[in-house]
Amino acid sequence: MPITLNTSDADFDAGFTRMLSMKREDSADVNTAVAAIIDDVRARGDQALCELTARFDRLELTPEALRFTPDEIEAEIARVSDEDRAALTMAAERIRAYHARQMPEDASWTDPEGATLGWRWTPVSAAGLYVPGGLASYPSSVLMNAIPARVAGVERLVICVPTPDGVVNPLVLLAAKLAGVEEIYRIGGAQAIAALAHGTRTIAPVDKITGPGNAYVAAAKRQVFGKVGIDMIAGPSEVLIIAEGAQNPDWIALDLLAQAEHDADAQSILITTDPTLAHAVAGAVDRILPTLPRAEIAGASWRDYGTLIIARDLDEAARLSNRIAPEHLELVVDDPEALALKCVHAGAIFLGAHTPEAVGDYVSGPNHVLPTARSARFSSGLSVLDFLKRTTIARLxxxxxxxxxxxxxxxxxxxxxxxxxxxxxxxxxxxxxxxxx
Amino acid sequence: MPITLNTSDADFDAGFTRMLSMKREDSADVNTAVAAIIDDVRARGDQALCELTARFDRLELTPEALRFTPDEIEAEIARVSDEDRAALTMAAERIRAYHARQMPEDASWTDPEGATLGWRWTPVSAAGLYVPGGLASYPSSVLMNAIPARVAGVERLVICVPTPDGVVNPLVLLAAKLAGVEEIYRIGGAQAIAALAHGTRTIAPVDKITGPGNAYVAAAKRQVFGKVGIDMIAGPSEVLIIAEGAQNPDWIALDLLAQAEHDADAQSILITTDPTLAHAVAGAVDRILPTLPRAEIAGASWRDYGTLIIARDLDEAARLSNRIAPEHLELVVDDPEALALKCVHAGAIFLGAHTPEAVGDYVSGPNHVLPTARSARFSSGLSVLDFLKRTTIARLxxxxxxxxxxxxxxxxxxxxxxxxxxxxxxxxxxxxxxxxx
Incomplete structure (x- = not known):
């Protein structure tokens, strides 16, 4: 049973606040273990990487085998179907076109006093992209991280991807190729982050590390921050859908479930002005859920964090949205542009019934790495700017x-x-x- | 004696690497103490703020007296001399003019497939600015933090400034007024950061916290990060001057000392193609140093971290500069624009002999909050962008x-x-x- 709230109820605000402050993540304290791994990699370099990879990924490597050879990459890529290749290529092209427009401009002007002022943007020299292994090894994330870096002009781009038992997702390697990344290491976990930040004999250090990962990877990124730059530390994903009555409940149910299937800690919220729609969507979720291969994950997310809210009108819905500051916001209403202007805290907004959030995960063009856990109040999704820095310039x-x-x-x-x-x-x-x- | 290196020496690279990796900061582990203070403020709110302020700042307050009244602010500001007021007003105007040009533009376009894509920038709703008390209570820092926030359109701006023994710097309050900040609390330390992040009965929480502070403030900012956004954690300041032979050694010596007087951990580096100039600058530093009120601080910095490097030519100097990635870079050469193009990692560049770094601290216009400790490789100075976030938009x-x-x-x-x-x-x-x- 999802959480069900009605803004007309006297205890709505207490319930809404409780929902907002639910802790959705078990952050196991792995800091000590991670610190030891980082120290080990700093002290023993490639040797530590090989031993840790043998222990965690059950894969025996020599330092020479840490990096994929061009032949190995091509052999894996050859296994990708033409259909998958075409889809990934379209995604890469659309993501590149969107991010190319983000390139900021340099500026220079001379003021009346005679001071020439301005700034100049330059790319970081080297960036490392972490790609999880196993189930969560998503080629779309490779594109979403690597393409903005390429557009920014980063000279050296490195990927670390663990290959448990030696298995790699060929689509990940194809995505790397489409993004122009050739330096790929078969290592993961905190040891990969340590290698990227501090370098080893085989792996030169980078200046910035981005990409998702498990608790060890996240803790390692926090620990090396300062030595290198990092992107945000992402929490569980979330979607908020604001819908009016006349919308298709099945589509909305599927969008809620698409979020829920990511992770048992993900959260799907519907705010609607129409109790009948809320009821219909809840029914559709219950009907569709058992048909999903990931029914267990999606079911747990919907049961623990799924939320249905009945609001008086769309203005009220927008105010609640701003308190939630959702990562993904779908506006399934007659005039989504007007409503979007009132929703000022959101990572990404999807307008209208024909823009399901899932197209944003893959092919619409904007980045899918977005601020979670209410951080859209103060931060933005990944962009070209994350791989650039600005130098201010003055001459008097x-x-x-x-x-x-x-x-x-x-x-x-x-x-x-x-x-x-x-x-x-x-x-x-x-x-x-x-x-x- | 400063560190002296010559790129023609066989052991140059070892010496340069050693200089680069010198640890200039004693980071006492205050995390446990800070965590306890944050918990206390979360649990007991204003009462905790008053007790902690009594303990750390020797100032007895009631919750009602935490905030400066408009009359108190005006009474303090009335003590500022006309000359100081005029100087601060000029600084505010020039900083505002520079940062106004940083406002990024929204974008929206429709691609051939019929997808309307774009993004929209919006300000954070509320920002808190920390201002240190006592000696390091700099009105210029108030302007450099508050004005970009105002330009970004932040609706609510809050300042926390500790007032040990009840003493406040009137120029800090004037700077707040010039930047349009009226909500000012006389609290400091980790307790101020806790109040800004979590809120109390008297102080509503903010979404973003910026501003410099001591080890407790820095640790508190790290601990509340995620709940709110923070700016960078700044380390000790540094300057690199690249100079050719014909330049005025006294001016260069003064610029090196201006950096050194900030902090015994600050670092001043000169790279020159002319050993005679290096010698003359070292002599000028020795001559001027004893005349400074802050001779002890500047002397310690120069003795422990001051560095003179003789390079073969300006190209080599630029390469070394990129390895240092200095916070401040002065190019005191005949063609500073040409050299600046080769210096790609720097927080701020000052071109030519008539642009001393000190004008950048106050009145030239660009921000003086800049990346330290080699982080200019991957990060930028404070800007309007730090108080904005970007929402991506898609409609299919x-x-x-x-x-x-x-x-x-x-x-x-x-x-x-x-x-x-x-x-x-x-x-x-x-x-x-x-x-x-």
Whole structure:
């Protein structure tokens, strides 16, 4: 039974707040184990990587075999069906086209005082992309992480993907190829993150690490943060659907279940102005759920976190959406553009009945790496900007320094930083001498 | 004696690597103490804030007195001299003008398949700015944090500033006023960060926390990260100056000392192609240092971390600069623009002899909150973007779904996510029925 709330009930706010603050993730404390693995990789390098891979992935490697050879990659890719290849190629092209538009522009201007100011964007030199192994080894995630990096102009892109018992998903290697990544290592877990951050004899260190992973990978990313940049630490996925009465309940039920099948900790929420639709959707979920291969996972998610909310009107729905700050927001209403303007905290918005969230996971173009757990209040999905950094630039003419320098001297004095003031004053004095002589 | 290196020496690379990896910060482990303070504020709210402020700042407050009243603010501001006020006003205006140009644009376009795609930027709703008390209570930092937030459109801006023994820096309150911040609390330390992140009866929680602070503040920001967004955790400041022979050694010495006077852990580095200049600068530092009020701090920094490097040419200097990835980079050479193009990892670049780094701390316009400790390899200074987040938007027509949906179904199948595929397939089937009928 999903959580069912009605904004007209007296105890709605208590129930809504309780739903919002539900803890959906068991964060086992793996920090000590992860710290030991990182220390081991730093101390013993490739040797540690091989031993840890033998232990965790049941795969015996020598340092020379850590990296996939071009022949190995091609042999795996050859196993991909033409249909899968075509679908992945279309996804890659659409993701590339979307992200190409995100490239920010440099700027430079000269102000009336004579100061030339601006900024310049440059890519990180090297980025490492973590790809989980086994069941959650998603080729779509390879595209979503690697293509923005490529668009940003990152020179060296590295993938680490564990291959338990030596098994790799050929589509992951094809996705890497489509994104132009050739440096791929068959390692995973905290040891892969340690290798990317600190480097070994075989694997040169990178500057930024992105990509999803289990609790060990997430803890390792947190621990190496500062030494390298990392993307967000993603929590369980979530969708919020806002729907009016006349919509197809089966479609909405499927969209809720698509979210729920990711993970027993995922959350699917429907807010509707129509109790009849809520009832119909709940019925459709119950009918469809047993037919799904991942019925157990989706069922647990729906049972524990699934939520149906009856709202008075769409304005109220938008206000609740802003309190939820969902990762994915579907607006299945007559005028989704108007409603979208009122929904200001969301990772991604999907407008109208023909934009199911699942197309966004694969082929619509925007990134599917999005802020979870209410963090859309203050953060954004993965983008080209995550692989760029901005350098600010200033050049003063002597005249500009004469115009604004005295204020700097004054403020340096007020802050008790005499050398700051003196560094400006010394220049101003020479300028004064010159203009006086 | 500063570290002195010459790229022509056989052991240069070892020395340079050793200099790069010097640990400049004693990070005392305050995590346990900070966690207890955060728990206390979450459990007891305002009462905990008052008790902790009495203990750490020797200031007895009631919950009603946590916030500065408008009269208290005006009374403090009235003490500011006209000269200081004019200087701070100029700084605020120039910082605002620079950051106004950073506002990114929304985008929306329709592709040939009929998918309307784009993104929209929105501000965080509420941001909290931490301002250190006592000696490091810098009005310039208030401007550098608050003005980008204002430019971004953040509706609610809050400042927390500890006032040990009840003393506040009037310039900090004036800077807050110039930036349009009226909600100011006289609390500091981990307790202030806890209040901003979790809220109390008196202080509503915020979505993002920025601003510098001591080890307790930094640890608290790390611990509340995820619940709220935070800016970078800044390390000790650093400057790299690249200079050719004909430059004024006194100016360079003053710029090195301006960095050194911040903190005994700060680092000042000169790379020059001219050994004579290096010698003259070292002499000027020795001559000027004893005249500084902060000679002890600047002297310790210069002694422990100051570095002089003789390079063969400017290309080599640029390569070394990219390995250092300095927070501040001064290019005191004949053609600084050309050299700047080769320096791709730096927080801020100052071009030419009349752009001392100190003008950038106060009045040139770009932000002075910049990536330290080599993190300019992968991160940027504070900007308007830190107070915005991006929501991606997609709307498919039925025709667009018919064109790209089958690829999503295919990939969902390959990833074993059947409900994902079914959510698209159900729509495609209805479209097919319609077009068939």
């Amino acid at each position: 003419t002597p005249g500009a320094l004469a115009a604004i320098g005295p204020a700097a001297v004054r403020l340096a004095g007020a802050e008790g930083l005499q050398a700051h003031g003196a560094s400006v004053q010394a220049r101003l004095e020479l300028l004064n001498e010159r203009s006086g002589g | 027509t039925p025709g667009a779904l018919a064109a790209i949906g089958p690829a999503a179904v295919r990939l969902a199948g390959a990833e074993g996510l059947q409900a994902h595929g079914a959510s698209v397939q159900a729509r495609l089937e209805l479209l097919n029925e319609r077009s068939g009928g």
